[in-house]
Amino acid sequence: MARPYQLYVDQTYKFVSDVVRGCARVLEVGCGRGDVARLLGREGISVTAIDLKLVDSRPSPGVKFVEADFLRFEDAPFDAVIFTSSLHHIHPLQAAIDRAHRLLAPGGTLVAEEFDLDAPRPLTARWYYDMQELLAAADLYPAERVDPPSNDDPRMRWLDAHVHTPPLATGRQMLTAIASRFAIRDTTRCPYLFRYLCNGLPDDERGGKIAAHVLMTEQRRITSAALDAVGLRIVAMSQ
Numbered sequence: 001m002a003r004p005y006q007l008y009v010d011q012t013y014k015f016v017s018d019v020v021r022g023c024a025r026v027l028e029v030g031c032g033r034g035d036v037a038r039l040l041g042r043e044g045i046s047v048t049a050i051d052l053k054l055v056d057s058r059p060s061p062g063v064k065f066v067e068a069d070f071l072r073f074e075d076a077p078f079d080a081v082i083f084t085s086s087l088h089h090i091h092p093l094q095a096a097i098d099r100a101h102r103l104l105a106p107g108g109t110l111v112a113e114e115f116d117l118d119a120p121r122p123l124t125a126r127w128y129y130d131m132q133e134l135l136a137a138a139d140l141y142p143a144e145r146v147d148p149p150s151n152d153d154p155r156m157r158w159l160d161a162h163v164h165t166p167p168l169a170t171g172r173q174m175l176t177a178i179a180s181r182f183a184i185r186d187t188t189r190c191p192y193l194f195r196y197l198c199n200g201l202p203d204d205e206r207g208g209k210i211a212a213h214v215l216m217t218e219q220r221r222i223t224s225a226a227l228d229a230v231g232l233r234i235v236a237m238s239q
């Protein structure tokens with residue numbers, strides 16, 4: 001059974017690797033701990049993984065880690081540029097899309113695995129906070145990670161917990177910015193809330209079982225339209 005962090009990485013890797021299969025040179029933007037880049041590098045893809053602040057740049061086959069601001073990053077053209085939960089953070093958003101376009105070879109692919117800040121309606125936010133609070137009550141999730149119940153309305157609680165300077169981009173804003181420069185080939189809504197819980201669950205097999213269960217529940221509820229899908233996956237082609 002995978003640990004929570006491994007489940008998080010595997011879900012991203014499965015999606016991204018399917019899209020970039022056959023690419024020779026790939027850029028991952030906002031690589032965090034770099035584990036998606038490491039898995040892609042092991043497939044024989046030449047990966048450049050950049051982040052404003054690298055937290056783990058241990059060498060790995062096929063991967064070059066670069067600590068840099070994507071908005072100023074220059075390199076030879078890539079076959080694919082991947083954003084892994086990073087595009088919604090980069091400000092200004094349009095500058096990030098223009099930079100991705102500039103760094104891609106003609107016909108290259110933009111891949112984004114993001115979340116849509118606007119997606120959760122009250123029932124979805126309620127479910128998410130019920131999960132957080134239940135796990136915290138069972139000492140399986142740090143109480144300090146539970147978003148403050150500042151508001152009776154769970155959607156407002158969610159929005160309050162995501163106030164950021166500069167503001168995070170919403171799904172609609174990301175799609176509009178991408179469409180201004182790229183031909184969008186595919187947009188998929190998928191589970192994402194489990195990822196927040198993965199980041200706080202015990203980093204062991206029991207935590208992994210809980211994370212897998214939360215993911216399964218989130219997916220099942222999305223399928224039955226009982227929950228809004230918060231994850232947003234976008235594939236677009238450079239024109």
Ligand SMILES: C[S@@+](CC[C@H](N)C(=O)[O-])C[C@H]1O[C@@H](n2cnc3c(N)ncnc32)[C@H](O)[C@@H]1O
Nearest residue numbers: 030031032051052053069070084085086089090
């Ligand atoms: C939410 S974290 C996601 C990290 C990792 N991809 C993951 O899924 O766990 C967003 C990452 O984007 C990085 N980031 C934000 N703005 C950036 C920029 N302008 N250039 C490079 N990286 C950036 C942050 O430093 C952070 O590591």
